[in-house]
Amino acid sequence: MTGSTPSTSTAPEAVTAATMRDVLGHFVSGVVVVTAQGPDGPLGxxxxxxxxxxxxxxxxxFSPARTSSTWPRIREVGSFCVNILAEDHQEISNAFARSGTDKYAGKNWRPAPSGAxxxxxxxxxxxxxxxxxxDGGDHTVVVGRVTDLGADPARLPLTFYRGSYGIAPPAGTADAEEN
Incomplete structure (x- = not known):
């Protein structure tokens, strides 16, 4: 829109957090774990x-919640690794979503070039x-410069849709081609 200025008004009352979560839940997202090697051990x-x-x-x-106690500690490190979880990583997603637990208990990992x-x-x-x-409202919008990366094409990603985990169908399948 040419010549328009951003609105500074608040959202209409119909746009509640619950409504936003419900409507935007129709967008399939991937699930990642952001990790770093802190001075006292691994973070994520x-x-x-x-x-x-x-x-x-x-x-x-990516956008961590402002209430995150882990993001400020990763910010201090200055480098991090984004792990795109695979279809069988629901337990890992749940473990890293909890506060106050040993998120790495029973998890195997190797260091990225940054050590994360x-x-x-x-x-x-x-x-x-x-x-x-x-500033992203109740979240912080973090931008990272990619220094290295890798993928396992045999591993399908873990997805999240309307409050539940799922998997993305492989390209070329009937499910992927219905639209």
């Missing part, structure tokens, strides 16, 4: 708001340095 949290942002320079974004954990069996991983942060 589950996140659904992840996206590729730019190819030149190579950037990604790459969880075993992930669909893909993206090693990054912190590029910038932006």
């Amino acid at each position: 949290f589950t996140c659904q708001s992840f996206a590729s942002l730019s190819l030149d320079p190579p950037l990604i974004s 954990p790459v969880l075993d069996g992930v669909s893909a991983w993206i090693d990054c340095t912190l590029w910038n942060e932006y």
